[in-house]
Amino acid sequence: MDAKAAALLGAGLAAIGCGLASIGVGNVFAKFLEGALRNPGAADAQQGRLFIGFAGAELLGLLSFVVAALLIFA
């Protein structure tokens, strides 16, 4: 296998990271809804923290895109 083919395979494997990040983002919103339905009065005040958690989970998925892009173009 030459180096270019290996890099393309690696870029494809990096797409697994997108799926894993989707589990993370789903978890963030699912847990928030779970808590918010139990105590709707406290839900609105926690929206900032919800999006901080979302941003953290999403960033790690976006990093897999960066890895794939680096493998393909660099």
Place this chain on the structure above:
Amino acid sequence: MAAEGKVDPMHQFTIEPLFGTESWQIAGYHIPFTNSALWMALSALLIAVFVAGGNKRQLVPGRWQMAVESFTGFIDGLLASNVGPAGKKYVPYLFTLFMFILFANFLGLLPLGVLGLHPFTFTSHFSATGVLAVLTFAIVIVVGFARHGLHFFSLFVPHGTPLVMIPLIFVVELISFLVRPFSLGLRLFVAMMAGHVLLEVLSSFVISTGNANIGLFAVAGLPSFILMIGICALELLVAGIQAYVFALLTCVYLNDAENLH
């Protein structure tokens, strides 16, 4: 592009000089007026028009004034809940940052391509988002050292850390602090870029199967077209969320600088 048989989804991110300004030079550097600069200027202009239209200060606000006031009220509330009373002075900076990113993201999604005018999303370039992130990071550092002096370094040692753990925790916290501008800019740029690549790939399916034959179009082209409508709605959501997340994280970092932990 479909006629060539192969679509290059990265072509839409090409930066090129406009209006014959290719030979412009400033202090020996080659600085033409590019399409990126054009859309930056356009979004700044639109924000100015939007804000000026709602700046009449009527006692009973009209629709336009309500729209502008809901944005300023939103930023005001964001700073008040994340930074506290010390955050009041950052309202102009955060409002500018949020509106600039929001308008840029939405302008890049406008379907002006049917008129032959292709919008350019400059937030899909790390050179643009990185500068915005470094700006925030610079404000955090300057404010942090100006307000707390060398005591600012206590940000890297959380309360109640055992003495033996301090060297290790300090290094870990320092790295997580230094990686902030990178992650802030990277998030916005990758989210916008990935969305636009996805839209371009799907639209190339529609066009190339439509050119091939009607059976292939019904099997592959039509479903991609329906999917594209959904993805467009998702991209509108992402454009808003990414602007919000950028503003929110800026708030959180400013809170570190103002109030330490």
